[in-house]
Structure formats: C-alpha cells, structure tokens
Amino acid sequence: MTVYERTPETTPSRHPERARYDADTVHxxxxxxxxxxxxxxxDDVPQVLPTLFVRVDESIFLHFSTGAGPARLAKRRWGIPVSFEATLVDGLVLARSTFNHSANYRSVVVHGKLSLVDDKARKRxxxxxxxxxxxxxxxxxxxGPxxxxxxxxxxMELPLETVSAKVRTGDPKDxxxxxxxxxxxxxxxxxxxRGAPVPAADxxxxxxxxRYLGPQTPR
Amino acid sequence: MTVYERTPETTPSRHPERARYDADTVHxxxxxxxxxxxxxxxDDVPQVLPTLFVRVDESIFLHFSTGAGPARLAKRRWGIPVSFEATLVDGLVLARSTFNHSANYRSVVVHGKLSLVDDKARKRxxxxxxxxxxxxxxxxxxxGPxxxxxxxxxxMELPLETVSAKVRTGDPKDxxxxxxxxxxxxxxxxxxxRGAPVPAADxxxxxxxxRYLGPQTPR
Structure with a gap:
C-alpha cells in the first residue's frame, strides 16, 4: 500500500489525529x-478557483482555457506553486453544545507545483x-477534441507528493x-x-x- | 438594490458575461x-482551507480554533489578505462534443482582508x-458557548466589498x-x-x- 510522507506541511495544525496518509484514502x-x-x-494576492479535475495514477489534472489565469501564469514561469483542496461533506454533527458541533467530512489537500502538459496524446x-x-x-x-x-x-498536472487527507466520522463528542x-x-x-437528465431544447x-445516464448516485 | 463595483479584480478572465454584481445573487x-x-x-506558499461560514449583512464570518493557521496569522498582522470562494454545482452540461461540455454552477469569489472579531457579544x-x-x-x-x-x-470577518458572482445556467452550446x-x-x-437524522449512540x-430537523432539503 502506498503511504505518502508525513511532513510539517502535511500535518494539520488542528486535529492531527484525523489525518490520513494512505493512497487508498486519498485516491x-x-x-x-x-x-x-x-x-x-x-502579485502577492491569494486567488482561489473552483475547478473540475481528475486523478490519474499519482497526479491530478486540471484544465483551463489557455487564456485563463493559471495557464497564463504557467507560461510565464514553469511550475507555479499552488495548493489544491477537495472536500466531501458527509454529515452535520449535532452535539449538546453548539461549541461541540462539527461536520463529518473527507478532504484532501495537495501542495506542489502545477505544470503544463505539452504532449498532445497525453492531453487527449x-x-x-x-x-x-x-x-x-x-x-x-x-x-472528442x-x-x-x-x-x-x-x-495542468499536479503530482500527489505533498498530500494528505483529513477524515471525521461518527458521533458528536460532548x-x-x-x-x-x-x-x-x-x-x-x-x-x-443526480436527477433525471433534461434534454437540450434543440x-x-x-x-x-x-444507457450510461441511467440511475446512478455518485456525486 | 445593492450592486457591487465591477473592478479588474472582480472581472473574470473567462466568460465575463457570466459575472453578476447584484447583492441579491451574491447573498x-x-x-x-x-x-x-x-x-x-x-511564507509565500498558497494555502486553501474548506470551512463553514455565514453571511451577516455585508460580511461573511468564518471561525477557527485560536490555534489554527488563519487565526495565528491574524494575530501577527491585522487584516490578512485572502480570497474566499463558495460554489454550488447545479448540473452537468453534456454537449455533442466533449470540448463544449460544461457545468451549470453559481459561485461567489470575495477578495479582501480577514480580520478578527474582538467584541464578545458580536462573536456570540x-x-x-x-x-x-x-x-x-x-x-x-x-x-450556547x-x-x-x-x-x-x-x-473572523471578511467584508463583501471586492466581490462578484458567476452563474451558468441552461443548455449546452454546441x-x-x-x-x-x-x-x-x-x-x-x-x-x-438531507437524510434521516441518526441519533448518537449515547x-x-x-x-x-x-421538529426543526423535519423534512427539508437545503444543501
């Protein structure tokens, strides 16, 4: 089983006991x-963008129009430092005190350098x-394109090297x-x-x- | 109707026609x-954290443990520059070509300075x-606490000043x-x-x- 390295960068400042480093959980x-x-x-200003993505082996891949911010940045300097996060919220945790309220969730944070994929076949x-x-x-x-x-x-590719998951499950702790x-x-x-597919007006x-749009429930 | 200012910072580099600046949409x-x-x-490294939040009037409020990263940063210097984003994905848009595939979504991006709320009554x-x-x-x-x-x-408070929404709805464009x-x-x-509430084991x-946990479907 692949296990990612635990480093200061991948150790959460809060609830380190919720951290997971195994590739199965992260993937x-x-x-x-x-x-x-x-x-x-x-220019020293933090930016955050929502984006679709896909994991392939030990990298995640994002795509942008070549005119969009991250792609333009990447042309200026190879390998821009980024942080990437994906979070699934599984439940609301209701404790007897509001202070102990929480959420059950599974999240992944990746730090690293985002680089452009040049090879046409690989892009495809x-x-x-x-x-x-x-x-x-x-x-x-x-x-296809x-x-x-x-x-x-x-x-754009971001390797899964400096990466960890964080998982909370179960009852409230009062x-x-x-x-x-x-x-x-x-x-x-x-x-x-997913709801019933709605055909385009045209x-x-x-x-x-x-058939591949049949009943299914992945989020 | 309140309308936020359109500035270079709040004009998307892609699909500016999807941008919305009215407070009703943003709220x-x-x-x-x-x-x-x-x-x-x-230290020059971008960070991104998922977090619960609430909008009150013309600010959004986040909370962290006082030991967590953003709160520690804020103690060092008043008003840390941040970017905040919330996104609702409403649908998958399936076009005749994969290039024209898209998603229907509603998102908000806020830029600004995050500052600590000191007043006890206001925090409460x-x-x-x-x-x-x-x-x-x-x-x-x-x-209560x-x-x-x-x-x-x-x-922590982030004022809704440099803010815009981005909205895509409707059919694919082929x-x-x-x-x-x-x-x-x-x-x-x-x-x-939301599913049926699951009582704590204890x-x-x-x-x-x-009664307030009765059938409801907000996300």
Whole structure:
C-alpha cells in the first residue's frame, strides 16, 4: 500500500489525529469529488478557483482555457506553486453544545507545483479520463477534441507528493457536563444524487437518453 | 438594490458575461452554500482551507480554533489578505462534443482582508447565526458557548466589498458542425438533500428527533 510522507506541511495544525496518509484514502476522496479548489498567488494576492479535475495514477489534472489565469501564469514561469483542496461533506454533527458541533467530512489537500502538459496524446488521454470520471461512457458518444480544441486547452498536472487527507466520522463528542441535557444529539447525513437528465431544447427527435445516464448516485 | 463595483479584480478572465454584481445573487449563493474555501499565503506558499461560514449583512464570518493557521496569522498582522470562494454545482452540461461540455454552477469569489472579531457579544451573535444558517432552530436547543469557549474561538470577518458572482445556467452550446451528430445533449441535474437524522449512540432514551430537523432539503 502506498503511504505518502508525513511532513510539517502535511500535518494539520488542528486535529492531527484525523489525518490520513494512505493512497487508498486519498485516491478515493479525489475520485469521488466532482470539483476541487485551486489556490495560487498573483502579485502577492491569494486567488482561489473552483475547478473540475481528475486523478490519474499519482497526479491530478486540471484544465483551463489557455487564456485563463493559471495557464497564463504557467507560461510565464514553469511550475507555479499552488495548493489544491477537495472536500466531501458527509454529515452535520449535532452535539449538546453548539461549541461541540462539527461536520463529518473527507478532504484532501495537495501542495506542489502545477505544470503544463505539452504532449498532445497525453492531453487527449487526460481529457478523456476527465469526461469518463464525471459521466462514464460519455467519451465514446460525444465528439472528442480536435487539434485546434486541444491547443486551446491548457492541461495542468499536479503530482500527489505533498498530500494528505483529513477524515471525521461518527458521533458528536460532548462535554461530560452536557450529557444530562434534554437535547437531541447525532448526525444529519447529507445526500448527493443526480436527477433525471433534461434534454437540450434543440435535441433531435428520436435521440433517447443513453444507457450510461441511467440511475446512478455518485456525486 | 445593492450592486457591487465591477473592478479588474472582480472581472473574470473567462466568460465575463457570466459575472453578476447584484447583492441579491451574491447573498443567495452565500446563504445556500454550506462550505466555502479560504485561500491565504503563508511564507509565500498558497494555502486553501474548506470551512463553514455565514453571511451577516455585508460580511461573511468564518471561525477557527485560536490555534489554527488563519487565526495565528491574524494575530501577527491585522487584516490578512485572502480570497474566499463558495460554489454550488447545479448540473452537468453534456454537449455533442466533449470540448463544449460544461457545468451549470453559481459561485461567489470575495477578495479582501480577514480580520478578527474582538467584541464578545458580536462573536456570540455571529456563532448563533452560523448555527441557525445550518440547522434553523438548533441554537435554542443546544447549549450556547460560555466565555471560555468563546475565547477559544477565533471569529473572523471578511467584508463583501471586492466581490462578484458567476452563474451558468441552461443548455449546452454546441458548434454548428456537431448538430447533426446522433448524440444525446442536455443537462444532468445534481441534487442535494438531507437524510434521516441518526441519533448518537449515547442519546438518552425518550429524546425524540426535534421538529426543526423535519423534512427539508437545503444543501
């Protein structure tokens, strides 16, 4: 089993006991999360962007228009320092005191340098994997990118090296003094799902909902 | 109607036509989003943290343990520059080409300086509003924070001044050349809900699920 290194950078200042360093946990969170959040610095000002992403082996890949901020930065200097985070919130944890309220969650934080992927075949394959992550089966139905579209797409790689997960599960942890309080305590699960596909207004008659959009509940 | 100023900092480099500057849109996104993502810089390295938050009037408020990174930073220098983002993903937009795939979303980005709230009464009120945002009715049931707990909580304020929303809705936008393709196109809605509350293992017999945890579907 792959285990990432525990370093000062990957040790949380709060609740270090919730940290996880095994690749199985890190990968499963990254593979389940639809969007992540990329932080970078422009002229000393911190920036944060939501973005789709896909993990392939030991890297995550993001894509931007070549005109977008991170891609323009990357052209100026190779390997821009970033931090990337993806979080799944699984439940609201209701304790007898508001101070002890919490959330059950699974998150991953990656630090590292984001670099442009130049190789055309690799870009094409990463974009295919991104589509397959979000809607498995879709890449064999929709038209794939042509060379011009690939050139307009900046695909960026962030290696999973300085990385850790943080996981909270289970019941609230209450103070002893609150245990006699007549107050409900427990967890409210948060649910994620997909609704029935809504056809585009200009969809040709006779094109039915494809089998790969059948009932499924990944978030 | 309050409208925030459009500045270079709040004009997206991509799809500026999706930007929204009215307070109604910005507030509604912030009030619906459970978590946000805070970016800040420590020793030239960008950091990003997921966090619960609440909007009150024209500020958002975050809270951390006084030992956590942002609170420690704020003690060192008043007003740390941050960027904060909250995103709701409403649907997957499936076009006839993978290049034109997209997502329907509503997001808010705030730039500004995060500062500590010192006033005890204000801290208490903000924490109450945070609880009420997430579980309306809860703050009248669970025990509120005592003075020691309040001292352990760093409440931080970020004013809604340099702020904008970005919204995408509706159908895919396809190239003319792809319109004859026999490929389903449309939107897959993403759904968010709350499951049945799960009582804590140590919950006293006879304490039933409170009325304020009844059926509801905010995310």
């Amino acid at each position: 499963s969170i990254l593979d389940e999360a639809l969007i992540g959040h990329l932080a970078f610095v422009v 394959e990463v974009m295919r994997q991104l589509v397959e992550k979000i809607v498995p089966g879709r890449s064999e139905d929709a038209r 042509d060379d011009r579209e690939l050139r307009q797409t900046a695909v 103070d002893a003094r609150d245990m006699k309080r007549e107050c409900w305590a427990g967890v409210v699960p948060l649910l994620y799902g 969809l040709g008659a006779g094109i039915t909902i494809p | 509604s996104i912030l009030d619906e989003a459970l978590i946000g993502h805070l970016a800040f810089v420590v 009120e903000v924490m109450r509003q945070l609880v009420e945002k997430i579980v309306p009715g809860r703050s009248e049931d669970a025990r 005592d003075d020691r707990e309040l001292r352990q909580t760093a409440v 190239d003319a050349r792809d319109m004859k393709r026999e490929c389903w196109a449309g939107v897959v809605p993403l759904l968010y809900g 919950l006293g017999a006879g304490i039933t699920i409170p």
